[in-house]
Amino acid sequence: MSTIVYAARRIVTMNPGQPFATHVAVREGRILGAGSLESLKGWGKFDLDERFKDKVILPGFVEGHSHAYEGGVWKFPYVGYFDRTSPDGKRSAGLKSLDEVVAALQAYEKTLPRDGSTLLAWGFDPIYFTGRRMNVADLDKVSTERPVLVLHSNFHVLNANTPVMAKARITRETNVHGIVKDARGEPTGELAEFSAKYLAYRAAGIELADLLSDEAATWGFAKVAQLAGVTTATDLHNPLPGGTVDGYVKASSSDAFPIRLLPAFAGASVPTSEAIPRLRELMKKNNERLRFQLVKLVTDGSIQGLSARMRWPGYYDGTPNGVWNTGPDELDKMVLDYHREGFQVHIHTNGDEASEVAIEAVEKALVAAPRWDHRHTLQHAQMADAGQFRRMKALGMCANLFANHLFYWGDIHYAKTLGPERAERMDACGTALATGVPFAIHCDAPVTPIGPLFTAWCAVNRLTASGRTLGEAEKISVADALRAITLGAAYTLKLDEELGSIDVGKRADFAILDDDPLAVPSVKLKDVGVWGTMLGGRIFEAPKA
Amino acid sequence: MSAQIPFTVIGGFLGAGKTTLLNRLLAGVEGRRFAVLVNDFGALDIDGKLIARHGGDTIALANGCVCCTIGDSLVETVLKLLERPETIDHIVVEASGVADPGRIADLGVLDERLSRDGVVVVADADQVRARAADKRVGDTVLRQLQAADLIVLNKVDLADDLAVMRCWLSTHSQAPVLEAQHCAVPLDLLFGLDRRGASGKPTPANSFRSWSYSWPEPVDRAALLEVLHDATVLRGKGIVRFRDSPDRRSIVHQVGKRIDITDGGPWSDTEESQLVLLGVRPVLGSL
Numbered sequence: 001m002s003t004i005v006y007a008a009r010r011i012v013t014m015n016p017g018q019p020f021a022t023h024v025a026v027r028e029g030r031i032l033g034a035g036s037l038e039s040l041k042g043w044g045k046f047d048l049d050e051r052f053k054d055k056v057i058l059p060g061f062v063e064g065h066s067h068a069y070e071g072g073v074w075k076f077p078y079v080g081y082f083d084r085t086s087p088d089g090k091r092s093a094g095l096k097s098l099d100e101v102v103a104a105l106q107a108y109e110k111t112l113p114r115d116g117s118t119l120l121a122w123g124f125d126p127i128y129f130t131g132r133r134m135n136v137a138d139l140d141k142v143s144t145e146r147p148v149l150v151l152h153s154n155f156h157v158l159n160a161n162t163p164v165m166a167k168a169r170i171t172r173e174t175n176v177h178g179i180v181k182d183a184r185g186e187p188t189g190e191l192a193e194f195s196a197k198y199l200a201y202r203a204a205g206i207e208l209a210d211l212l213s214d215e216a217a218t219w220g221f222a223k224v225a226q227l228a229g230v231t232t233a234t235d236l237h238n239p240l241p242g243g244t245v246d247g248y249v250k251a252s253s254s255d256a257f258p259i260r261l262l263p264a265f266a267g268a269s270v271p272t273s274e275a276i277p278r279l280r281e282l283m284k285k286n287n288e289r290l291r292f293q294l295v296k297l298v299t300d301g302s303i304q305g306l307s308a309r310m311r312w313p314g315y316y317d318g319t320p321n322g323v324w325n326t327g328p329d330e331l332d333k334m335v336l337d338y339h340r341e342g343f344q345v346h347i348h349t350n351g352d353e354a355s356e357v358a359i360e361a362v363e364k365a366l367v368a369a370p371r372w373d374h375r376h377t378l379q380h381a382q383m384a385d386a387g388q389f390r391r392m393k394a395l396g397m398c399a400n401l402f403a404n405h406l407f408y409w410g411d412i413h414y415a416k417t418l419g420p421e422r423a424e425r426m427d428a429c430g431t432a433l434a435t436g437v438p439f440a441i442h443c444d445a446p447v448t449p450i451g452p453l454f455t456a457w458c459a460v461n462r463l464t465a466s467g468r469t470l471g472e473a474e475k476i477s478v479a480d481a482l483r484a485i486t487l488g489a490a491y492t493l494k495l496d497e498e499l500g501s502i503d504v505g506k507r508a509d510f511a512i513l514d515d516d517p518l519a520v521p522s523v524k525l526k527d528v529g530v531w532g533t534m535l536g537g538r539i540f541e542a543p544k545a
Numbered sequence: 546m547s548a549q550i551p552f553t554v555i556g557g558f559l560g561a562g563k564t565t566l567l568n569r570l571l572a573g574v575e576g577r578r579f580a581v582l583v584n585d586f587g588a589l590d591i592d593g594k595l596i597a598r599h600g601g602d603t604i605a606l607a608n609g610c611v612c613c614t615i616g617d618s619l620v621e622t623v624l625k626l627l628e629r630p631e632t633i634d635h636i637v638v639e640a641s642g643v644a645d646p647g648r649i650a651d652l653g654v655l656d657e658r659l660s661r662d663g664v665v666v667v668a669d670a671d672q673v674r675a676r677a678a679d680k681r682v683g684d685t686v687l688r689q690l691q692a693a694d695l696i697v698l699n700k701v702d703l704a705d706d707l708a709v710m711r712c713w714l715s716t717h718s719q720a721p722v723l724e725a726q727h728c729a730v731p732l733d734l735l736f737g738l739d740r741r742g743a744s745g746k747p748t749p750a751n752s753f754r755s756w757s758y759s760w761p762e763p764v765d766r767a768a769l770l771e772v773l774h775d776a777t778v779l780r781g782k783g784i785v786r787f788r789d790s791p792d793r794r795s796i797v798h799q800v801g802k803r804i805d806i807t808d809g810g811p812w813s814d815t816e817e818s819q820l821v822l823l824g825v826r827p828v829l830g831s832l
Contacts, residue, residue: 045636169657176651186754192650229779237758271585309681321684327643330560353681423733 003027003046005037006263006536010516014487014501024057026508029536034502048138050229055531056516058482059501060231060509062489065346065379065442068235071221072212073122073446077108080123080153082408084449087223089543098129105142105150108255110256112131112146113269118204119143122151122446124159127412128465132160134181135190144461147203152446156305158196160189164203170367176203203397213238215247218261222251226258227449227542228513229530232490232499234262236346236379238295239269245282252290258533258540260509261467262493264294272337279343288536295338296495298325298381303382303417304409308351310383317418321353328357330363335376339365345376345495359391366395377492382426383418389428389435398492401427403441403458404448410464418425424471429459429484433476440489441481453517455479457526478522549660551626552653553637553736556646556689557667562699563639564588566667566728566735567743570637571610573648573732577634578609580626584641615639619649633735635662642656643685647692663800665735666693667721669729670704674713693720694778695735695801700727720802721779734779734823737800753779753823758817763788773799773826783820786812 003390004026011021013034025032025040040046074086081202082094088358095101101124109119119142130509133452139148139161148161165187170176172185178195179190191199213235225233238244240263251257257382265279275295276500281293300322301307306315307322314321326334331347338345338396339362347362349355355378377398378384384392392399405413406427414423425431432439441455459481462470476484490500555563567581568590577584583589586604589612597719598605604612605635611633615622619638627653646664651686653661669676677686690696696714701724704710704774723730731753766787773781794809797820 168655170655174654176654177648178651194620194651195655197618198652201620201624202656266617270614271587273587323645324643324682324685327559327641327685330642357681530645 003032003038003043005046005048005050007037007048007050008052008057009054011061011502012482012516012518013487013503014059014483015503021473024502024510026534026537029508029538031502031504031506031508032252033504035103035400052512054511056501056513058229058513060533060535061485061511062228062426062440062493062495062500063225063230063233063442063445063450063452063458063485064377064440064489064492064536065236066221066225066233066445066450067447068221068263069212069226069238070445070450072115072214074220074224075212075217077104077121078123079104079150081125081128082449084123085224085227086219086336087227089227096128098126098131098134101134101150102138102141105139105148109142109146109283111147114145116368117144117150118147120149120151120200120204122155123153124150125153133188133190136160136162136165136187136380140190149200149203151200153168154302154305156196156302157190157192157335158200160191160199160203165189168199168202168213195218202303203258213244213249218247218251219257222257222259222261222487225450226533227530228449228453229260229513229533230452230493231449231509231511231535232260232493233450233535234264234294234493236264236294237266237298237348238263239266240278240282240292245285246483248290249285249287251288253348255313255538257289258535260289260291260499260535262291262294264296264494265292266329267295267297267334267338272334276337276341276343293344293494294346295343296348296538297331297334298348299331300324300349300351301355301359302541303405306417309353309357310351311353311356313415316422317416319417322351328361329450331357331361335361335487336368339371339374339376340369344370344374346379347376348380349384350380350390352385353380355384356450359388359395359397360389362395362397363391372396375492376396377496379442379445381534383422384431384467385425385429386408386428386431386435389431389437392437393435397442398438399432400440400442400492401429401432401459402444402490403427403429403455406458406462406470407465408448408461411466411468414464414468414470425474427459428471428474429476429480430471438491440486440492442486442489451526452485453530454526456485456517457522459484460522460525478518478525481525482517508534508537522533548658550633551635551657551662551737552633552650552659553662553779554640554646554650554653554664555637555667556640556644556649556692557642557697558669558673558682558686559642560672561667561669562644562697562728563642563667565699566665566730567637567698568637569728570670570732570736571606571608571612574608574610578611579736580633580636580637581610581612582615582619582622582626582638583612583641586612595819620652623652624656627656637736643682645685645688645692647688649772660798661805662737662798663694663735663803664692665695665697666690667699668714670698670701670707670710670724672700674710677717680815687717688719689722690714693718693801694803696720696722697728697730697735698722698724699728700726707819723779733819737780737782737823744800753825755821755823756784757785758820758822763791764818769797769820773797775805777825778822779825780823784809784816785820787816 178192180190300309487500
């Protein structure tokens with residue numbers, strides 16, 4: 001029963017009774033106490049470890065909305081606009097033009113065996129390029145022998161080369177939704193939604209989702225999360241087929257696995273009558289680093305994908321309203337079924353009509369089956385307004401807001417999808433705080449990179465990629481943002497009694513930082529270095545790039 | 546071309562009667578192996594005695610049909626089905642209550658092993674207008690009706706004013722409408738004749754029939770299309786020699802309002818133009 005006391009430059013505890021400390025004592029993977037060295041001596045014999053004496057320790061970051069695919073995508077080359085870090089800590093430089101993307105793909109193609117196998121790349125984000133869109137000819141420069149597929153950062157659109165288009169016999173005569181055609185009526189090689197999914201399947205031979213969520217992907221995800229100071233992360237929507245579950249169980253049973261993983265069962269993938277017993281069975285496999293307990297439901301699509309369900313007056317540019325993945329009636333029924341059985345439901349809502357429908361589904365479930373402390377959570381809730389936050393508060397709901405969107409798509413929302421007023425109040429952390437709705441902020445990796453300090457920076461500064469401040473009134477303080485990425489997120493996962501703050505009895509899960517996020521200028525918050533993490537008393541140093 | 550598997554999508558809002566229709570299909574089919582893809586087995590009314598094998602997400606029936614649950618990915622479910630060894634004569638997908646069935650039918654266009662057949666939308670005669678006026682789901686319901694090649698207007702016995710209903714429907718969709726109670730409509734109309742051109746069970750309770758035509762001389766395209774667009778023609782299938790392309794076989798495939806004409810290779814002088822129509826009354830004399 002050894003005890004180690006770690007000394008730090010500063011410890012930010014999230015415990016209001018003692019917000020800051022210089023030492024934390026760890027025993028059996030848990031926090032024995034925090035305070036001064038003097039105040040900890042009474043616990044008996046200990047070893048003093050001073051390796052973090054220049055570091056700043058925070059509770060381990062909790063990512064409440066990410067996907068383990070983040071670990072799988074790194075099997076493939078990244079061709080996005082922004083720099084991004086892979087699980088091994090290597091930084092991929094962002095590609096700033098179409099030519100750079102093609103050149104990077106050509107170089108990568110030369111490293112592949114000449115066997116006609118598929119070249120798949122991901123993260124492509126043409127919205128930041130001026131001029132023309134990518135087309136078949138661009139990717140034919142990469143190869144006319146092997147299929148080449150470039151997935152966009154949203155994972156719903158892709159570009160293909162001639163071999164892919166030819167195999168699927170897509171020509172100017174193919175009249176299918178999602179096939180983009182040029183002014184002359186020729187397919188450009190860009191495909192969306194259903195068509196994209198189909199082509200990816202045919203070209204790669206398997207469903208992408210399976211490819212991205214095996215045991216290796218789970219490890220990759222844990223590592224990329226750990227690099228960002230994350231000690232607990234969700235895989236927030238997975239139908240959890242046997243192979244994926246096995247991968248999770250195997251990976252998480254290793255002491256070297258650096259995070260606590262919470263997969264959320266895709267609640268609409270099978271009828272609730274099958275899902276509930278299945279989820280109960282899965283919960284028997286839970287261990288210290290793996291928790292089955294969450295259910296995820298998806299109402300609408302995405303705002304930038306023009307598939308969000310919006311209330312009046314709808315899209316700023318007049319695009320018709322989006323689509324339901326789960327319609328209002330079915331949502332009512334599913335929420336009630338899971339709610340009645342004691343589960344916590346996380347509901348994806350991007351548009352404000354979707355948020356309204358989800359709030360009402362929870363309201364109806366509460367009338368039918370009153371229940372305390374359910375903490376049903378709206379995920380994204382990007383367009384929720386003050387009235388909706390007041391309803392969430394009254395109903396005991398939580399929100400997990402997509403702060404990273406402000407940076408990555410804020411300019412598009414301002415100019416095209418939402419218009420100035422609604423763009424300035426989107427991902428309304430300030431309103432959540434003012435109305436008292438417990439909230440977290442998230443990245444939705446791999447849609448945007450995992451990095452809670454960056455996410456906190458977004459919520460604090462609300463700067464878009466072009467440098468516009470999007471909604472002064474919704475900014476929150478650094479302290480509030482740090483709470484949202486630790487205890488706040490833990491609360492939305494019902495783990496706040498176990499982790500999320502540095503408090504006696506809680507798990508020794510820490511983010512170990514090079515600098516004090518409360519002392520640096522708030523615009524530098526995203527640049528605070530992550531030395532590594534501690535998970536249950538075990539130290540994980542991040543590899544240096 | 547004949548190796549392609551017809552791909553039908555059944556759409557319609559929650560509660561319209563999609564499952565009732567599928568139950569009728571599974572109970573009434575003869576001589577054809579249907580693969581029916583549904584969201585939930587539980588809703589299907591499958592006689593336990595008819596189940597040959599139950600394997601998790603697939604049920605094999607004694608009559609050769611299979612039912613599969615769609616799970617999380619329709620694309621994956623359909624493509625895995627196509628890789629199965631057993632022969633399938635027809636694939637029917639039950640769209641979710643909020644899906645656009647036209648989008649799902651695109652899969653029948655994209656995959657060379659499939660041929661897009663009809664989009665059949667089931668509408669509840671008593672509820673559909675109220676649903677279409679709903680601020681949250683109205684646009685979804687109207688998109689479904691617009692995507693329909695054929696509409697089954699179900700529960701007509703429950704509708705307050707059928708005449709008004711018919712009129713309303715005609716302003717929201719060009720598709721022919723089959724009125725029904727408990728989805729009792731002839732399966733041939735929805736799923737076509739089998740590959741031998743033979744009809745399934747006769748359905749004496751209704752006035753639908755099939756007619757066969759053949760012409761030794763080339764046919765005028767515009768004249769034929771005009772006839773096919775007649776509201777009483779609900780299905781058509783044939784190989785035609787058009788006057789404007791006398792050297793080619795033109796394959797005509799019609800489901801309700803949708804008429805596809807595709808090229809079927811060079812015309813051989815030993816054959817005649819042939820067309821089989823399903824409909825309410827004979828409309829073709831000579832062309």
